[in-house]
Amino acid sequence: MRMRAVRSKLFAIALRCREELHAATLTRIFSGAMALAALAHQTAEAATPPDAATHAMKPLEDDELSSVRGADGIAFNLNNFSLTSSLTNPLTLTYLSPGGSSMTLSGIDLSRTDDADQFADPYQLSLQSRPGLPDMIALDFPLNAAGTQVWSLTTDFANCDAVTAGACTGTNFLGGTLQIEGLTMKGGGLYVSPSTLADTEGIAFGLGTQLDIASLTVYSRGRNAGGVIDTSDYLAITGIHLADANTGGAWMLADLNTHPGLINAETDATGSYLHVQIGWPTTSDPVAAATLSIQNITFTTAGVNGASASVTNIGGASIASLQINYLDIKLRTGSQ
Numbered sequence: 272m273r274m275r276a277v278r279s280k281l282f283a284i285a286l287r288c289r290e291e292l293h294a295a296t297l298t299r300i301f302s303g304a305m306a307l308a309a310l311a312h313q314t315a316e317a318a319t320p321p322d323a324a325t326h327a328m329k330p331l332e333d334d335e336l337s338s339v340r341g342a343d344g345i346a347f348n349l350n351n352f353s354l355t356s357s358l359t360n361p362l363t364l365t366y367l368s369p370g371g372s373s374m375t376l377s378g379i380d381l382s383r384t385d386d387a388d389q390f391a392d393p394y395q396l397s398l399q400s401r402p403g404l405p406d407m408i409a410l411d412f413p414l415n416a417a418g419t420q421v422w423s424l425t426t427d428f429a430n431c432d433a434v435t436a437g438a439c440t441g442t443n444f445l446g447g448t449l450q451i452e453g454l455t456m457k458g459g460g461l462y463v464s465p466s467t468l469a470d471t472e473g474i475a476f477g478l479g480t481q482l483d484i485a486s487l488t489v490y491s492r493g494r495n496a497g498g499v500i501d502t503s504d505y506l507a508i509t510g511i512h513l514a515d516a517n518t519g520g521a522w523m524l525a526d527l528n529t530h531p532g533l534i535n536a537e538t539d540a541t542g543s544y545l546h547v548q549i550g551w552p553t554t555s556d557p558v559a560a561a562t563l564s565i566q567n568i569t570f571t572t573a574g575v576n577g578a579s580a581s582v583t584n585i586g587g588a589s590i591a592s593l594q595i596n597y598l599d600i601k602l603r604t605g606s607q
Contacts, residue, residue, distance in 0.1 A: 344397025344409075350389040353382040358498055369541075369603045373431045373439070378448075378494065380425040392420070407464040407527060412480055415457045422454040425500075427493055447493045448500050453485025459521030466533060473535025473546070479523030479559070484511035503573035503580065510566020515559060516592050522561040524595050529554045532598075542603060549598040558596055564589040 356362045361378040368374075386392055395411040413420055427448050433441025459480030466473045487508045492501035515522040525532035533548040552558055570583040 344395055346390075346393040346395055348385075348389055348393040348413075349383055350385050351383075355380050355382075358496070366602070367434060367604060371432075371434055372441075373434045375429045375431070376426045377429070378425070378427045378498070380423075382423050384419065384421045386417075386419045401464075401528070404467060404528075405464045407462050409460060409462050411460040412456055412458060415455055418455045418457070418483065420455060422451075422456075424451040424454070425449070445493060447489055447491040450488045450490065450500070451484060451486070452488075453483070455483045457481040457483070457521065459523065462527045464527060466531075466535070468533070468550075471533070471535070473533050475527060475531040475533055476525060477523060477527030477531060478525050479521050481515070481519075481521045482511070482513040485509065487511060503571075505571050507569045507571070508565055508567075509569075510564070510587070512564045513561055516562040517560065523559045524561070525549045526559065529556045530558055544604075545602040547598075547600040547602070549595055551597050558594045561593040562589070562591055563593055 354362070356378045363375060363377040364379070365373050365375045392413040392415060394413060395409070397409050397411075398406055399409050400406050425448065428446045429443055430446065431439035431441055431443045433439070457480065459478075462477040463474050466475045468475075489506045490500050490502060491504045491506075494500050513522060514520060523530075530552045531550060533546070533550060535546050537544060537546045565588045567587055568585045570585075572581040572583075574580050
């Protein structure tokens with residue numbers, strides 16, 4: 272019995288040592304495999320360059336956003352701009368007066384030619400600070416020194432003396448077709464900011480440019496159904512030039528700092544209206560003066576019974592100094 276007990280203890284000790292040896296072996300094998308895997312991973316990382324860092328939009332906090340300032344603004348152009356009305360559904364703008372009459376522009380066609388380099392002379396949109404005054408949004412027009420950016424406009428116009436439920440029920444006077452060709456703007460721009468007038472809400476603005484128009488023509492017989500203008504009767508004003516009387520450059524008819532304009536909506540006893548105003552100068556600086564010249568004014572009337580057309584040429588006209596010290600326009604809608 273004692274010998275059996277001794278053998279049993281020896282067998283238990285041997286079994287325990289075997290189990291411990293087996294566990295240690297497995298542990299060493301597992302540890303070695305992990306070490307080899309880690310070494311292989313490090314070798315692969317060393318052989319393969321790291322991926323480039325990814326970039327993504329990052330939202331800005333309000334305090335960060337408030338400190339953002341544009342350096343040069345945004346430059347853009349209107350390369351080959353064209354707006355052409357459909358013959359069956361022409362673009363139409365109508366102003367309905369409080370008295371029930373209306374003025375309508377229809378069949379509006381507008382286009383522009385461009386510089387050879389479309390990015391050489393763009394519009395510039397920027398936000399600019401003014402000491403002691405609200406910041407302003409500035410839209411600077413192209414300098415267009417060579418006059419290669421040229422606009423053209425064609426539209427029909429009519430006046431109805433009585434409008435009911437959106438339809439002309441009175442006399443509709445068809446004024447014909449207005450065509451402006453060779454219109455160039457050189458320099459100047461549009462500048463807007465919040466109004467600084469006490470107890471007055473709205474948008475203050477400055478506006479000006481140098482303007483040249485090759486011809487402004489009114490064809491009294493208008494266009495036919497195919498859009499072709501009847502040129503038998505017309506009034507033509509050619510060679511129109513508007514510029515600053517002193518510098519010959521852009522004329523600012525409203526200056527945001529010294530002679531601002533105002534656009535806002537107001538309400539009085541008769542109702543609400545759109546208000547466009549150029550206020551009196553706010554400083555002692557003189558209001559900018561413009562010079563206006565017209566090269567020629569011509570009336571052409573179609574002949575009767577095959578006779579030749581009658582042409583009346585009254586020559587040119589000019590204004591040496593033109594100023595707008597104050598202007599007040601109220602646009603009200605009509606009731607239907």
